[in-house]
Amino acid sequence: MTKEIHFKFEKISEVAQTILKNIKSKTLLFYGEMGTGKTTLISAIVKEMGGTDKTTSPTFSIVNEYKVTNDTVYHFDFYRLKSQYEALDMGIEDYFNSGSWNFIEWPDKIVDLLPENVTVLELSLTEDGGRTLKLSEKNLSDGWQKK
Numbered sequence: 001m002t003k004e005i006h007f008k009f010e011k012i013s014e015v016a017q018t019i020l021k022n023i024k025s026k027t028l029l030f031y032g033e034m035g036t037g038k039t040t041l042i043s044a045i046v047k048e049m050g051g052t053d054k055t056t057s058p059t060f061s062i063v064n065e066y067k068v069t070n071d072t073v074y075h076f077d078f079y080r081l082k083s084q085y086e087a088l089d090m091g092i093e094d095y096f097n098s099g100s101w102n103f104i105e106w107p108d109k110i111v112d113l114l115p116e117n118v119t120v121l122e123l124s125l126t127e128d129g130g131r132t133l134k135l136s137e138k139n140l141s142d143g144w145q146k147k
Helices: 009-021 036-050 084-091 092-096 109-111
Strands: 003-009 029-030 063-068 073-076 101-105 116-126 129-141
Touching: 003 009, 009 036, 009 129, 029 036, 029 109, 036 073, 036 101, 036 116, 073 092, 084 092, 084 109, 092 109, 101 109
Parallel strands: 029 101, 029 116, 073 101
Antiparallel strands: 003 129, 063 073, 116 129
């Protein structure tokens, strides 16, 4: 299943609702160049899940935790990681095995550590200042890897 959505940020709440209705995995991989709105989209999704905390990029802390209705979201930003060993040192496997939501920016930095079933969200800019989102479910054991 691949779903493509074109949107402007004024409609981001509706996009977040669509994402939540169409995903099967609790591990969401966010791909996109700097400035495409990955953190903004994550913030909208967390809000739609009942989160009330301010959602910010964990660029320096690497992970932020948000309480949502009956669950927790762990928001990772692996942009600054030098190697996958840094993610192992911080206990990434414990996060993946927690049963909670894992939202990951720059997942290509830890591709060998990712769980088998993931939801991939690929964001790109459009000429009119909007965004295109490609949403798909992937099974990494099938050999799929986004690099």
